[in-house]
Amino acid sequence: MPSRLVHIPASSLHEPSLVLKESILKSEIPSYATLSYCWGPPSDTKRQLRTTSHRLKEFLTAIPVALMPPIMRDVVDVCRSLSIRHIWIDALCILQDDVRDWEIESAEMGEIYRHSLLTICTPSSASCLQGILGTRDNNNIRLNFKSAVHPHIMGNLVLQSIEPEASTHRSFAHQHPYLQMESSTWATRGWTFQERYLAQRILYFDRRMISFECGNGLQAENGFSRDGNPLESAETIEQFTRGHVTKHVLYQMWRESIIREHFKRQFTVIEDRLPSLSGLANTILKFTKDTFCAGFWKGDITYSLLWGLSPPENHRISLSELLSSFETSSFIAPSWSVYSRQGAWISWVVGGFGPGTDWHITAEYDNLSTNLVAEGKNQLGRLRNDSMLKISARRFALGSAHGMMLDQIESEPQPLFHIKSQALNSRIAECRLDFDPLSSTEHSDLDSLSLVLIASSCGSTDLAGSKRGPDLEAETPQSGCETCQICAKCEGCVWKKGYQSEAWQGLATLDGYEFATVMLANDGGCGRLHEPCSYCFHCQACHYGSNVSARHAWGLVIVPARSLGESVFRRVGVFTSRDDGKAGGVRLFEGKNLEQLSLA
Template identity: 25%
Template sequence: MLILREWIRDCDEHSSCKPPQTILPTRILDVGTPDCPEVHLWDPVPEGTIGKYVSLSYCWGESPEFTTSRANLEARKAGITVADMPATYQDAVKLTRELGLRYLWLDSLCICQDDAADWERESSKMLSIYSNAYLTVSAARAKNTSEGFLGPRIKRTFVELLYTRDGLQQSVLAFNLPLQQELLKEKYIDLGDEPLSQRAWSLQERALSSRTLIYGSEQMYFECHEGFKGEDGLCLDEPENPQSLYWLHRLDLEGKSETDLLHEWSFMLTLYGPRSLTCASDKLPAFSGIASLYAKKLNQDYLAGLWKNHLVEGLMWQSLSFRRVEEYRAPSWSWASGDGIPPFGHIGEYNEIAEILDAKVTLKGSNPFGEVTDGRIKLRAPMEKLYMMTENFDPEAPGHFPYDNNVNIRTANGNQEGFHSRFDFDFTADDAAQEALKIVKSLENVDIFALFLSIDRHGLKNEVDESGTYFGLIVKRVGDTEMYKRLGFVLCDKEDIGRDLEKGGKEDYHTVTLV
């Protein structure tokens, strides 16, 4: 507790991270005095009430049971016995009290979990809740609420070393440092092995917080806008690579160009995409706080994870380690329709060849960054029918790259040897071969097309390539309509296509609607 108090004191005195006394959330837990056996849910908090509070970031576990509902709301207000709470909640109450603070925000208790309207309204406030907290406590080491975060930790092994100084023989205790983290300091900040780092909601909870106290498996860490510290003396405050050590800079978007903002947005998606969700429909809500922050800076409409003024670029996300979910949570053209890494596809400059005619989404509720029930993008672009080259197709054959187990495709007039397809599935997974075969079988007797969106004339070394690389989507028609669903993406050149798409007019472009 002494080192924690020192960290907070130094942060209060030497940085701008300390949030001012801010307006309390709609509901808050009043933890009372240190010896009080109960805490009380304060509901509703009078509008405009000022106070300091701790917010908790933690793993719920598979089946969270200790929640607030409409049925027990009054009982929660009357009092909650601390001893009846899960260990993680008890630890959070204890820590809040020892810091001399009165209020604690816990999502499972401060949001009515069985009231859809209340959940949507309160979950849309994550930006203000976490950014205004005096301190966010991250129970990074705990897989669920029953484990807690203040218990015994992995013990270090010390070796006694003798040395002589000024004629006196003395000894010191030394311990091993993890080689990978010492070589790549960002590995400390990533906390990739901690259970909480695998969860989707925790990304924005950590990114939006002004400062965070992290309880890891081996030690405690403290991070803020000024740096990252550990109990063992680790101190990272002057990163050589701001993107690798992104957490030290958080979401400081002031003064950045639109291009830089979009690049950082893409980077955030690579961090968020692979993280897991207990409820698949939370994919957009769990990122809504970060999205709302970018929306203010970009001053653009948000369409199920894409930005309206940059839809062509947004549509070209590449599905890496990607898996679609069975239930609907976003249109097929949105990265939110599945889980995995969806970075933007372009490295250098590119020319758009598709023309966006209309775009809209239907929200499930009132949160513009939350769940959607429908989304459509109408555009005009060149299309080519694709043919899968299934003869002698063997997804288990060894290849140079993981995506080689995709079936090759060709156009009617292009290179008859075909070229790589990149269907949306996890081609790095153990079951990649089975998934590739499943996709091929599901598309038997189904017409598929390449819908071309742009051309990139800059290679990996940013050298100009006159022939260029075309970026497009693999799509299939929905019934007899002019609506199409995304199946994957494709990269090819004019020889693969059999013609130069930029020559001639746009009279042969197709008008389609992506859903």
């Protein structure tokens, strides 16, 4: 139940007013709507009607409709027409001059939107000064029609323009409402992201039509309809809360859908990036009991840390500029969090080779802990600049002293580079850097950089995802093959356990032997999904089970943060080193002891 709601009288002759949670709970808890809208540029925001500490008492008596901006007036009319007597509007229901109240309420936004009867979304409005019930965009042409065959049949023909993006969707009988919605200002703003994902039922007011969306589908005013939850990520979250999908699926959705989309959103106050996700994170946290780590989840931290950055050309900066930004810019998140960066496209792929779950990613570190200090009352919101991640891991120092050099990959867009060993005359790693070494004389200066091993993956998988190995041609079972120990709870290799089950989705044959090629469904009881490695059914074992050095390596590129103390580093890139049977993969870190590192 929100701390405050706006009460809307049935008659327009009476003014709305604020009501407090304490007084509401004395009677029946009411249904309420929520509003998702854009405040607009600073010049419009200044004219927004807002509740402050000194106006709270006044608004508990009445909120004059005449003082409301157009969007609030229209929403009050919509709620009154739908017989909804209460609505939550952030500008009115949060004390805008009270930082503590804002922090507390922003942390609860997930529950506020999730439990509302209806969320009114306003893609047609880019500002609080723009209403949603005004004149619509009308790109239709209406023609009088009279049948030449049956003269008694007459009426109108309406020709409707279709957006360019819709031309490829030949199955659309009507224009998809998302075509206008996704190009709206509302769909680009940071705070509206979680509001849409958390809402159970949404009423959209677009420039051309009204549409309604819920977990069962979407229905638009122009006749367009679609069954099923239009938001796959929202459906995944809902299915997880009901116990229908595993954490594995939830974490992957969080990385691939939630983070990627939210990362692109725009903010008037850039420090709001994490707070604007905290409501959604808090909803998931209540079910996972996991730890939220500056945009990531601790239970998925091994994958999450391995993000790569692809900044547009006009956003590429040198290493010194990147390090300077950590000291001078407004602090949002530690350098290992994607939210410490802006203006870029992110992925979990380096040079076309991503740490996918089908390569048996295994953590290569010990004693990972986070020291994330909230700046205020919202524990999932803004962080203090002394927040860190501590980890025991193996580190490989680069630089000319070790005979290493950067070698740009010409076929790839900057800043993807090879790390080349001059001694071996071979490339030992690929890295996607958060800076552009070619933007200054730094392109040959690696003396301050190190590679930190975070994870390894099954060396039986090549770039294309097919299986490889030196002994696959054996005509007889190998001696000494070890079981592929993937899951302790399953007590052994799940492939042996599930070979005969219907859960197998695909098999491949190579030299007379069968190998798993695609993901296996949840293997009863252990609560995680299992993925294929080079498991030979003839040998009943993984060929690489006894060869721990034959693994691809994944990790971070770091640089010392000398102003913060000894063994404190900042992340400045991500790398992968593929097993080549020589010096690549985890072999690169042979002889390196675990070091206690702090990542700021």
